[in-house]
Amino acid sequence: MKNIILTGDRPTGKLHIGHYVGSLRRRVELQNSGKFDEIYIMIADAQALTDNFDNPDKVRANITEVALDYLACGLDPEKSTIFVQSHVEQLTELTFYYMNLVTLSRLERNPTVKTELKLRNFEQSIPMGFLTYPVSQTADITAFKANTVPVGEDQLPMLEQAREIVRSFNGLYGETLVEPKAVLPENKSCLRLPGTDGMAKMSKSLGNCIYLSDSADEIKRKVMGMYTDPNHIKVTDPGDTKNNPTFIYLEAFANDGHFERYCPEYANLDEMRAHYERGGLGDMKVKKLLNAVMQETLEPIRTRREELAKDLPAIWAMLKEGSDKAREVAAQTLAEVKRAMKINYFEN
């Protein structure tokens, strides 16, 4: 069996460092590992429209933003097919057939959908498109016969739902689709990076994100203003590192080389953490180190992004080429699906 990756993001905003450690950084590693036969990275504009149908300009504008973030982080169109979901209309057709294999109550029980519904205040007026997006996500994955889906933790219920649909399809119509598995970041701090304000998640609406496109000044301002441990008032007070976003970010980003370069009095994060926990280490020092680490990590990404942003027509051309290629692959799977379902009437 081939090793195939599919994953993607909704184009509803620029990507931030939570996306980076939660998924992007890993994707680039997997891309360059040489272990995968095919890699598909999808900009999920059709999915973004399920809750932004009244704001197509926002979705459109963010397609190039997300593509720039991808390329700046090291995704390479020579190795990964980067494409736009709505251009691959076979995905919509697959979704329609898969919908027969899912019940309304199953969709309503999907924990990620449940949380998102609450967040969006749909109350009694849930758009059907939104409720069924896990089915469309199954189409995204299966159209490319992906067995590996690198995602953040919040996507696990989507993968579970995809596996159920695949099993049900193969059981009814014969072995056709591939069951996918999720790949999560190994570093636990990367599963869900908290916001700079200490809230559980980075979110554009909360204004607590550090973006991949942020300037050096913006990064510094955001790091220096970060929430830490509210009970760590005097430097000598013992501090908490578990619920302290500055330490969680350091876990996600810092390596021993960073300590050597920017904070040589500690060999590694464990030593710094121990000092903070027993008292005697001020937030300022932690933040200064974190700022240095963030600057070093994000500077090359930002520079590359600025360079790429000078030629947006080239970005659209890259997306068009990727989308055309993706469409051919999806068309092949759709033909197999229709054959399995015995609705291939006009094939000889």
Ligand code: TRP
């Ligand atoms: N739901 C994903 C997100 O919010 C985007 C996405 C759409 C996706 N289809 C996918 C991710 C298929 C993995 C596989 O970012």
